[in-house]
Amino acid sequence: MKKTALTLGKYAPLHRGHQYVFDTALAECDELVVLIYDTQVISTPLHIRAGWIRTLYPQVTVIECWDGPEGYSSERAFEILQEEYIFQMLAGRRITHFYSSELYGDHVSKALGALDRRLDEARATVPISATMIRENPLQYRDYVSDVVYKDLITKVVFVGAMSTGKSTLTEALAQKYQTTFAPEYGREYWTTHQIDRRISFEAFDEIAIGHLAREEEAVLQANRYLFVDTNAITTYLYALDYHGKAPTLLTQIALENASRYDLFFLCDADIPYDDTWDRSGDQKRQVFQKQVIADLQERRIPYITLSGSLEVRMAKVEAVLAGFVKYGNFFGRGF
Incomplete structure (x- = not known):
């Protein structure tokens, strides 16, 4: 007889405890069905949470429950409501094993006529909960x-022309929030590879790829926030400035950058120009700043302008972050 397992939850967020249930069910049964419910306890949307499971367990059938019963109660009326919803979402699937780590495993398994496989109710095997992770993701990093x-990290990028204070601000904020940051890879690459202050057309793809690699490394150890100095959109503009066009890969990465970050801050060109050997003068800075702004507008990317001293800029970023909710409709709040 075919063994079909079922488990359910909010997975807000998905952690090693949930995966322990998945792994056990997959080891004991022929297939696994997961019902994932909508919830307000975390701002991460349902389809993104479902995507975590689909990515890590492509062999699992994931069913998104957008209108499931809210909350939990041991009253029989609520249990019946929950059972009826489960049957509705299963659409005739026969379940032989119900896996959970909760008390509801009793009534749900009975309703399904399935074996009640209760795992690690005391959280002794995997001592973690979603609440613990939501309160301090970095502390419980090993369980995620x-x-x-x-997807739990708020990604903040700083854009603007050369010598607008992006690097200084990025590092200062990372230190204040005790988190990681992604430095500008393009300037480092240019310094190493430039010949007569020029780099090749193909080099711009390498810069974009290298910068993304640094971000991916930094975000995995970030503490709630990742601060990023420049991105592929700026690299794209430099390619246009150098060669009058941009490579295909860089163009695509720049396009994807519009949704890669949670917050865009534009560093204003109102601070003294730092006239180093690798830069082309304040007039060039002012022109390039206008091009950055025009590109953000063309891409329909909302951004917040930072002007004034480092302290004033940091204070504004801090105020924004204090009211920011990842995946929320943030720009309706008047900033």
């Missing part, structure tokens, strides 16, 4: 897969 952890 990379796929999930990246």
Whole structure:
């Protein structure tokens, strides 16, 4: 007889305890069905949480429950409501084993006519809960897969022309929030590879790829926030400035950058120009700043302008972050 397992939850977020249930069910049964419920306890949307499971367990059938019963109660009326909803979402699937780590495993398994497989109710095997992770993701980093952890981090990028204070601000904020940051890879690459202050057309793809690699490394150890100095959109503009066009890969990465970050801050060109050997003068800075702004507008990317001293800029970023909710409709709040 075919063994079909079922488990359910909010997975807000998905952690090693949930994966322990998945792994056990997959080891004991022929297939696994997961019902994932909508919830307000975490801002991460349902389809993204479902995507975590689909990425880590492509062999699992994931069913998104957008209108499931809210909350939990041991009253029989609520249990019946929950059972009826489960039957509705299963759409005739025969379940032989019900896996859970909760008390509801009793009534749900009975309703399904399935074996009640209660695992690690005391959280002794995997001592973690979603609440613990939501309160301090970095402290419980080892209990969360990379796929999930990246989506728990708020990614903040600083853009603007050369010598607008991006690097200084990025590092200062990372220090204040005790987190990681991704430095500008393009300037480092240019310094190493430039010949007569020029780099090749193909080099711009290498810069974009290298910068993304640094971000991916930094985000996995970030503490709630990742601060990023420049991105592929700026690299794209430099390619246009150098060669009058941009490579295909860089163009695509720049396009994807519009949704890669949670917050865009534009560093204003109102601070003294740092006239180093690798730069082309304040007039060039002012022109390039206008091009950055025009590109953000063309891409329909909302951004917040930072002007004034480092302290004033940091204070504004801090105020924004204090009211920010990842995946929330943030720009309706008047900033």
